[in-house]
Amino acid sequence: MEHAENLSADAAQEAQADSAPGRAMRVAAALQAKGGEEFAKPGSIVEIKFVKGQSLSLTASRLLALMILTAGGDAWQDRPHRMRKADIRRGHKGNERISDMLEELHRTLFAIDDRSWRGKKATLRFSLISSSREEAEDTDGADAGWIEWEFTPDARKLIQESESYAVLNRQAVLGFRSSYALKLYEIGSLRLHRRQSTWKGDMAALRAALGISPEVYKDFAQLRRKVLEKAKAEIDQLAHFRVEWKEIRQGRTVTEIEFRFEPKDAPAQIATVDEIERHSTGRKARREGAVETLADTVEVGSVVKAAISALVTPEKNSEIIFPEGTIRFNAETLAAIARSNGGGWDIDLIADAYRQQMGDRLAKLKGAKLLSSWTGFCESFVARRGRP
Template sequence: MGVPAESVDEEGGEETSAARSMRVAAALARKGGDQFAKPGRLVEVRFVKGQSLSLTASRLLALMILTAGGDAWQDTTHRMRKSDIRRGHKGNERIVDMLEELHRTLFAEDDKSWRGKRATKRFNLIQASWEEVEDNDKETGWIEWQFTPDARRLIQESETYAVMNRQAVLGFRSAYALKLYEEGALRLHRRQPVWKVDMVGLRAALGIDPDKYADFAQLRRKVLTVAKAEIDQLAHFTVEWQEIRRGRAVIEIEFRFVSKDAPAQIATVDELERHSKGRKARRDDTVEKVVASDSPLPHSPTVDGVDVANVLKKVTAALVSSDAASSGGVELWARFPRGRLHFGATEEAAREIGVRYGGGWDVDMIAEAYRDHMGARLNTLSGTKLEKSWKGWCEAFFNRRGRP
């Protein structure tokens, strides 16, 4: 989820000419996992009027930044397997369309002309790309690409960054939701969780065509409401907005991004690990719920006279007891420690997470705040969910308070 990337900023010895965002990107790449850093200047660059990226092209650009990691600012080529892009699609034809879309999409930033006058600079992000042409229509191969000098300059100048989750990026079904997610991740890292923007700026940032959704009620329903629903479900934060009006017309929007508490972060992690099919139904709470029962099923399936459900139950119990035995007879993360995080397997594991993700705060102080916040709910958590809840709390604690 939301990693306190400042804690990885000082790891390793990246070249001094690399901006802070690139040092963080390199550190996150070394750690592995789904988190990656997108430079703030790339998040804030706006689309040229009338242009935007489709959802698939936006995802590809995110994967390119993730793959390039701490070397994204350098004048070099980067490469990625086609299979990492397709995500289950059998053909490579969509990759061609996404690459060509990235090549032709223009971005803009404020600049000055040769006379020192205010000017708008327009540029691309991808300079060149290579796609391997496979014989016999094989579903393998690689793509290579180079970022343009303008893109590398923006990356190198970025001292701020958005820490994003790869699974969340690939999980969005709305390009507007993905862009708003990037804006929120960037501002939460800056500890400036409010984004106030006029309607022209909002359209430029999210890539909304000037002639599309001219009625704000449509924009609210088709863009903002959809984006909020997806972000609240998949991101490590939630988003709200306030409409600022002049008369009856909406002239500005004030977005507020709020880090999720520990239980909500657990639900988000669980959702990201589930298949995307049925995600909208789960979000709308229209999924039929199965009520567990200890009583045997009326028609439990059998194979050669063997009760399959009973066998599965025994195997599960054996695995649980095996886990407990491997931790010295005490199940790791059976409950959250009640005292100081010093002695014992769970205590040591909890302390390690607190040191790693707590941003330098006293781990016992973070633990005490966690116990107070969770209250009786803490007794209902164990195992992986408890571990992820504690990690999410440490991250949120640091995000709210900054360094001690």
């Protein structure tokens, strides 16, 4: 009898473990509870491949990101999720484009490596959303329309089991003007968070990851100019990191490409707090240097702000300044950031290096700008030196 009860308890524990969400959903729930612009996208969804010949447009990619943001820590649950149309259209008066985006999400197929019922290697193809409802008329005012959707069982399973995640910034996601740049931004955010600062693949893998149709940019020089260079320009401006790539050749043919993602240094992180509040008008001119330098037009890093928002501190962010001595005492927020992002280096050693780099500018820094700058410096410190 006792043995049967133990078996029953073990079975109940296994069932509970099977139904529990992974780390990605736990982080998503925490970020959602805190509010703000940051949200977690499961690594399994970031790394999902487009079926050959299919991809998402920029507007549909943004909608998918907003769906994941809205669903938050409940994205893996078998239930509908809801969002206002006004949160999607970004100032457009009409809602006709929302219908197009929903239909595009319905018909786009994604693929992952899987196993067949015989245990053989197989490819699983599926859609991300199974059903959606869109209110036909906004009878209660221009901002009263809503959409409702449900993720497919295959998508929910991927979301639930994902242990890795990319922390993205909503304003950065909405600021991209290239779907390729947005996708590469998500990949870079995921890789940096994993402490794996590179992504490498052959041309087929690159096209599948970014959703580049095999019918376009067949010549690599075109692909470099139309996709990679444009994506790099946007990412260097809007993300909390910069991207570089190396072309690996066999003879004169590029066969593989390796992306390297590097956190921005402290001065660049400071400028991001200002840029995120600016209107997108003029952003391209600022990026190209027609108005300001590139260092003045970068976006607040999603991982940077996520690290800050994840901290529970007794002091108000607006009152935080950088102390002259040790940060181990009476600087809980700064010390916590260094421990979380400093790769195990002595936190006062990092602080001394930060003071040396910032110089007289440090006396003028406080609050959110200081926290963003300090977090970015800790990440770049580890990226340059490795772990102790």
